[in-house]
Every structure is written in structure tokens, then in C-alpha cells.
Amino acid sequence: MIRIARKIRGGCVMAAEVTQIRSSSLTVNELFSKPYIYRIPDYQRDYSWEDEQVDALWDDITLQYVTARNPNEYFIGTIVVSRDNKQGEKVVVDGQQRLTTITMIMAAIRNIWSKRGDDRRAQGVAADYLGKEDRKTGDIKPRLILNENNNPTFVKYVLEDEKAEISKSVHSSNRLLVRALERIESHIEKWIEERSRPVDDLLGIEEFIGNNLTIILIEAASDADAFIIFETLNDRGLALAVSDLVKNYLFSKGGTYISQFKRQWNDIAITVNQDEISKFLRYYMMSQGDFVRERDLYRAIRTGFPGTGAVRKLLDKLEGSSRIYAALSSSDSSYWKTYDPKLRDVLDALSIYKVSTYKIAAMSAFNYLSPEIALSVLRMLEVISFRITIAGTSNSGQIEKIYSNAAGEIAKGRVKNARDAFELLKDLYIPDREFEEAFKFYKTGRTQLTRYILARINDYLEEDPVRKTEHGGKISLEHIYPKSPNESWHAAFSTNDEIALVNNIGNVTLLETGLNRQIANEAFSYKKEKALSKSSLKINESVSRVENWTPRQIEIRAAALANKAAQIWRLDF
Template sequence: MSALNFNTANQTFRQLLGNGLTYRVPPFQRDYSWTEDEWEDLWQDILGLFSEDSESAHYLGYLVLQSSDSKQFEIIDGQQRLSTISILILAALGHLQNLVKDNIDAERNQRRKDNLQNSYIGYVDPVSLISRSKLELNRHNNRFYQTYMVPLETMPKRGLNASEHLLRRAFDWFQTRIVGYCQKDGTAVAAFLDTMVDKLFFTVITVTDELNAFKVFETLNSRGVRLSATDLLKNYLFSIVSSGDTHETELSAIEERWERIVDELGSESFPEFLRVYWNSCNPLVRKVDLFKTIRKQIVTRGQVFDLLRSLDKSASIYATLRDPQDSSLEASERQSLDRLLMFNVRQPLAMLIAAYRKFIDVDRPIFTRLLHAVTVISFRYNVICNLPPQDQEKIYNSVANKISNGTLNNWRSIINALQDIYPEDRLFSAAFQEKEFKTTASRNKKVVRYILFQIEKHESGQEFEFESAAYNLEHILPENPSAAWSHMDEHNQDRFVYRIGNMTPLEKKTNRNIGNKGYLEKIAAFQESCFSITQALPDRYTEWNESTIAARQNQLAKIATAIWRIDFGN
């Protein structure tokens, strides 16, 4: 982080708004969106500062600002909190103004109102002597904020957009609470605000440009702090568009397109989608370098429009690939996508987006076959062999780019290009023979059920629904062994209990009845099972120990090698 140009400090709201500093929500930042739930939470937190056993301060989280001169700041993250606190202060000032109108301690309340407004809402420019607001909102909200809220004018109730309605409602909501808390006492209002601005504090991160802001986002997000990198990218792209001779209707149209993309994916999924999209038609970019790369390559209005159109088209593809129940998919495609979700494998997504764009309308079977092949590769490479995903991603990115530019345009050329990330039979079989899954994790349990039910289908021809609640996963050596398993020492029990060879499908009731009994006591139940691979256990193994578990797992590995395979020669 030493290469980043940013400063970090803890600041109270009073410190934040002092010394003639001004704050601006970037024009294309999202609109004001807090509702009564958030207002109530903030209000209760503030009231807690005035209780008898109150804490000395209340922490409001990270605030990310961008500035080149340390005087004027753009609010990259935190606009909802700053806007709401400003509205609360305006509501209190509105209450003081009403006291003045009602001739209640009018002279002193007027001085209180002017002083507080100058400190936290606006200031007088020492050169022009013009009153200026300390906070500017985005392009959809600022006119309403500056025209009605800052000067405390009567606010209209009609002809407002949705976020302007929220601003007006927030003002009314907080004014009602302040009137109830302070009554008609101007001194109490001033004391309330004076205490509040000293007890609300942020961790303020100030960066010099968008690139540093994006790097800060990546760092904070890796530590569990959610920030709006999506908004940051939007601000950059739209600043390029608005810098030219762009009509308002054109801005509105592309903004609607952007919001449609984000709404379809969700703001939290958008950054991941953006990287997948970019890698589907460009050289591989790491997550930490994505914003820098886009900023370097997208520099004209035409490039922004082209990018947004392509993002719009690819967003629906990405949403489809992440939703196996999408009605536009064929049954086999839904099954393949469901497997990828179960395996928790994302590396192929860029290639699958490229293949969908290329083939879905002109030669759909190529896409369908490729989707199935990817599940086989993922099972071998990721699930069983657990090989480095970064090596795999490079191959998928290369294939995605070649599909996008037309270099790879048929099934054979594409599947051959993927051969380097297909673990060959010897490597796959060896890894399968040693594989264990701790089925205390639900995903692992689901994967083992999938494996064993596929082996059952291959061996008997019977297809059972592997997610059905009618069947359980039987650990032959139980997870909690009884005295009947004392022939295996505890160390080996721990080593072998979660090996694939120690598990088999079994009817739920039967599984419950046999519990943690010894192997010889379980044999009769196995013989009555509807699963052929479970029925076969007593015929093949007269006892159950470390060597028989290993022997069965070796046998299952041979079957698995035949099931999950791609014949590159045919």
C-alpha cells in the first residue's frame, strides 16, 4: 500500500465541516436512497449519545473522499450518511426558524440558527461575501437541496422525482423527532447539535484520484468493508461523456442503460461481472488492475457508448449463466450450470460468455457441448485434483479472446485449446484415490452425493435424484465410531472417515437405524438397499478397515475416470 497516495484520519463531523472545506457528491453518483429504517437507526444511535451511560462517541464507519487540493472534496463513498446528517441539521435549523417566526426568544434563536448554519451547512466566502453550501448533491438531487432545503424554503410535494421525495420526507421525519426531543427550547436545539457534531466521527480516507480510490476499495473490500466501486467506475465513464457536447436526454438514456445493468446483476455482483466481461474479449486482467486498465483504454465518448452497449448485452448473458433455472436454457445446459455452481468454479465464465455471444443463435450445440465439457474439466481440475486456478484462468481467457475474435470458430478447435487444463487419466485417478471431503460442510456433502449417485447411474443404469431427502450419505466407518470400531486406532479413524471410499448412498430410514454400528451389523441393511454400489459392499468386503476403504476408493477411481472424461481424439 506504500505506493498509494492517500491520507487516513479519524475526524468528527465538526472537524469535517470546518475551515471552509466543501464536499460534492459526483454528478453521476447514485441518488439519495435512505428510508425510514436507516433514519431510525441513525436517530437511535444519536439519542444514545445523550443517555446517562452514553459513550463518548459514535463511529460512523469509513468515509472515502477524493481531492487534489485538500479544500474541495468529492464524496466517493459515504454520501448517504453525510447527506442524512446534513438533513438532520437542516431540520433542526428549520425548527429554530419556526421559533423565530413564533416570536419565541426570537433574537437569540435567530443568532443560534445563523451561527449553526454558517458552521455546518453554508459559509460566507471571504472574497465575494457570497453564502455557499458546504455540500453539493448529485445531478438529480442538488437543485432541490440547494433551492429549497439549504435556504429552508417551503418544499413542494408534487413534481418531484423519487429521491427528491425521500429528501423532503427525511427533513420532515427528523424535524418531528427534534421538535419532540427539544420542544420549543432553542437552547436545547443548539446544545443537541453542538454535542452531536463532536460525538459523531468517521475514519476519513482521502485519495488524490479515481485510481487510488479504486485501490482503496479493493483493500477495504478484502477486509470485509463494502464500498461502491461500481459507482466509482460509473463516475469515471460518465465524466467522459458529460465533458463533451452531450444533450441531457442522451445522458438520461445512458444512465437508464447503466441502472438497468446494475439492477439486473445487483451492485455487489457488478464488479465481478465487469471483470468477467472484460476478460471475455480482452487480455487477462487481475482484479486489482481492472479499473486502471479500463481507465487507460476507455478515453473517448464513443468508447464509453460502445462499452455500455456491450455491457448491457453481456449482463443478461452473465445473469443467465449464474442462474441454472433460467427458462431460456435447455435442460442439459441448466444441469451443467448447476454443477458449476455446486463446484463453486468461476474461472470458465469469461469463456462461456464469449461462446454464448458467438454461438447461441448460430450454432447452439457448440455452446451446449462446451458447457458440458467445462463441467468435466472443472470436476477433474478443481474438485478432485485441486490444481492452481490462476493457471486455468489464463487458458480460459486465451480461448475466450480467440472465440471473440473468430480464431476459434468450431467445436474441435475450442476443445483442443482446452486440453492443457484437462488433467489426464493417470493424474486424475491418483488424486481421486486419495481424495477426502469433510462432509460436515454442506457443499462437500452435496458434491460427494453427486459423485456417488453418478457412479451408481454408471454401474446400474438407475438414476436417482442426488438431492432427494429420501436418501442419506452413509459413512460406513461412522463419524462418531462406537466401540465396534476399536480395531482401527483413533488416528486412522480420523484419516479415513471422510475418504470417498468410506461413503455410500443409503435410504434415509435405514441409515438412521444402523447409526454407528459395526460393519458386520450393517451388512444386512446394505444388502437390502436400492443402490447397487451399496448392495455390492458385503459381497466384495468381509471386513471394513483402512485397506478395504483404500481398495474401494481405488475401484471408484477407475469408474470415475470413465464417467468424467473428454475424448480429445474423437
């Protein structure tokens, strides 16, 4: 019997908060010999092991089998379970990935016995590890049931050994399941082919897995107690994604609302993308003014939303905010159909900058402000993000804190207009002098961003304010001093410092694609005659007036572009 104390706020422990659990060391055979069905609940994450994890487990098993002449127990991990209301079932709270993979190894061994015509041994493996016969009905009851997303595929391809090709439309986790089984079966077949006594070794590896692989089974009296153990086991580092811990906590508060909670969580995961859900949860918390680091996110949600009612309200808000979060990454989202079309230009720019922290404040703005003011705030965030991108400010923690504070003030109704928002965000606004100095030395490694910057500057220079420079396929970036210069450039660019200017923003321009193809690495006079002077882009007029292209001309042009950029990406409050 083990006693685990539940931690409560302040680090104190109350006697009433101590739970009792049972822990036992079991071989795989003993684990599946228990009169239980192990069930992975619907709220647990889908099967996610990829080739690397599957291969590592198989390699570990075979290495132990081959090197240990008198094999002892080989520990492969911990499984946490709790009782279920259904008689004879145990709910798997942690360890489901390993348990599923071990089951598939035994299924693969069964399949290979069948291929070799030894149905007796195949049926023996199936009975011991995959399913047991119900004496009343004669039905085979599986020893392991996966969650609702994975179980139909698990039954069809693993338990029943269906050979049909899996559809491309099947959920990715189910493709991982089938791939894992096929990979394991291939590994086993190759391994026994290399052995001098394949039948003996197939039987030997089967017995080794059953009798020597050891699992610590931790049994709790209830889901609530199991969650405490689950949290404790995952307290050091992030063995699980933070979102898994949060999901388990929210569902533990489900009670009669568990079906609703499951639906809402699945909808949120689909909306924001499963890979983004931890970031979304964190940004949502910060959009309410609660700055939280990733390592503290789970505890912040658990302490901030302690009961079923609080969790219901949280999920309702998360559901609404998830649509905003996802729409901020897509200017084409139907969410924006009633907004000013200019909003799409701003979102496209933010996408090109490859920034995301702005979403903290943007989510709050679109949740609580009028569409007009929210758009003004988004434009503000775009300018701030661009200046930070160019200046290379790296204090992401401080940036997030300022965004979170501003978002909190918006959520509390204290922001009435764009000016109010700027007052909260102004510490992130890089001043003109600092911005221009950084811009002069901007290196054009990010092609899409560089093309966009130059296109925006060209728009600014054009007399027709309606014209929008194509920053996609119709124009190309052109290095005036080429990356691979011919001999005509050697006199002007002779030192390493001068050659390093090739990627400076002052040396890069836009050219219509047809003109760009004609000039390659030719001399500046040839480039000017054949392309730069013929270009219709305003940004090339100053270059075409220059007699010679030198390091000094690059510096002059970089400063001029920096000045224009400061006028384009500016906030006047």
C-alpha cells in the same frame, strides 16, 4: 489553489493536462452555511452505511466531545464536489456517505429537541443544517439532495421526520437510511440520558459537531476535473468498489447519452446483482481476451474505451453479456428455453461445484458460437472444473489466464468446433492418473458435492441409462464406518490414521433415507443385513458383498470410485 496532474499512458504528464482545484478546511457549520445545495448525482451509489459505520462515527464524535475539554478541530474526511449547470448547486463526487450521515445526525438532534418541546432549537437546527428558506417563494430548499433512488425516502423520513413505518418492499438502501436515522436518534437519546445535564450536553454536542468537526472540501471546476481528483484520492487500495470507479468514468463520458447510460448501468446491476458487478465487469473483459486483475480493471476500461462512442458500444455489449452471466448461475433462467435441456444439468453441476471462473470462457462461447458448440464447450468447462475441484489446484491466476486466452480466440472467430476449444483449454485438464490419485483421498466435507458425486457414479453403474439418482432429499449420505462408532468397530479401526478415514470418499455411500435411519452407528454386519443389502442403489452392491469393513476396504473402494469418476468426468479429444 492546488494543481493536480492527470496521468496518461506511459507515466508521462502533459502541461495541458494539469487541472486546478480549490481546497478548504471547513467545519460542518461552515460547509452548510455556504450558499450551495449539495446534490448527489443519480449515478452515484446508493446509501450503504450499515450499523458498524454509523456506530463508529457516533462513537468517535462523542469520544472527542467527552475527552477534549478544550476541543480542537476533529477531521472526519474529504468531500469532492464540482460545479453544476444549475445555479447554486454542487455535485458531490466523493464523500456522499459521510455527508449524508452527518446530515442525519443533525436531523436526529432536531427530532430530540422537538420531543423535548423546544421547537425554537429544533427549527434552528433545521435551518442551519437541513434546509433553507427561499425568500422569493417561501419554500424550504434542502441543503442536501440524494440520488433518485434515495432522495424521496430521505426527504420523507429525514428532512420531514415522517413517522410512518417503512414498507418491506422499499429498496434495501432506503431501509438502511431509515435504520441509520433511527439508530442515531436512539444513540443520542441514550447518551443524553446518561449525562448529568442532558439539555446542556445536547446543546453541547450539537455545537461540537457544527463548530469542531472539520471536513476538507475539494472543489473542481467541472465533473471531468472532479473525476480526476476522485481517482487520485482512491488510487491507493480500493476505498471504493472497482465498479463505482468504472461507473463514474462511464457516466463522465455520457454527455447527451447520460440518461441512456444510467438506464443501461442500472439494468446491468439488477441483472447480475449489485454485489457481483465488479466480478462481472472483470470477467467480461477477460471474455474478450483481455486478462486483467481486479486492481487494474478500472484503468483497463478507461484506457480501452476513451470516448463517448466507445463507452456506448461497451455498455451495449455489457448489457447483452450480463444476461448470459446471470443465466449461467441459474439453470431455470428463461434465457435457456431454446437450448437442449441437458444444458440445465451441466449448469446445476457447476453450481454444486461452487466455481465461477469458467464463466470467462462460457460468456464468450454463448456470445459467439452456435448453441450446439457452446453447449459442448460448457460441458467441457464442467469436466475441467470438476477435475480441478477434486485435485485442489489453487493457481487461480493461471486458470483465469487460460480461460481468458481461450475466450479471446472464440471472440475473434478462431474456434470452429469443440476440438478447437479443447486445444485452448487442455492445459487445465487434469490427467487421469493425477485426478484418480487425488480422488482417492477426497474428503467428504461438502455434503451437497459428495451426494452429487456418488449419485453420478450410481447413475453410471445402473444398467438403465435413463435413470437419474435423486441427489436431494430422498437419499442420504451414509458413513459405513460411522462418525461415532460403537465398540464393535474398535478392533478394525484402532489408530488415528484409520479413524481419519471416516470422511474418505471410500467410506461414504448413498442410502435411501428410510434405510439410513435404521442403522446409525451399528456394527458393519448389522448395517449390511438391515440396509446395504436391501438398498436398490447399484453403488451399494460391492459394499454388501464385503465380509468385514476395514481401512483396507475403504482404500480399495476409494480407488474403484476414482476409476469410475475418471470415466464419467472425462474429455475424449
